[in-house]
Amino acid sequence: MGKLPNIISISDLRQDAAKVLKQVRDSREPLVITQRGRAAAVLLSVESYEAAEHDKELLRLLVRGEREIEAGEGHDLETVLAEADALLDAGQS
DSSP: OOOOOEEEEHHHHHHTHHHHHHHHHHHOOOEEEEETTEEEEEEOOHHHHHHHHHHHHHHHHHHHHHHHHHTTOOOOHHHHHHHHHHHHHHHHO
16 A cells, blocks of 8 residues: 555645645655645655656656667667766756
8 A cells, every 4th residue: 555645735734834844845745735625736845846857857868768769769878878877966966
């Protein structure tokens, strides 16, 4: 069974926004904000957001590589590994 998401109503968020922001920053877990009993938004720490964007970019590169391979195009392994290392180093900064 997966982990249950952290959930807070918009009313509770309004009452103590500073505390909620600290919780999100400290836990680095997403927080689902509900309005009228339904999920309305997700609040993420900056670090979590940046990590997710970095992961999406890596996935885009993998997809592009797969398409290039299928089309008989692409780059040699040395170039690909150098680009991957550069991306990984940038994500750890």
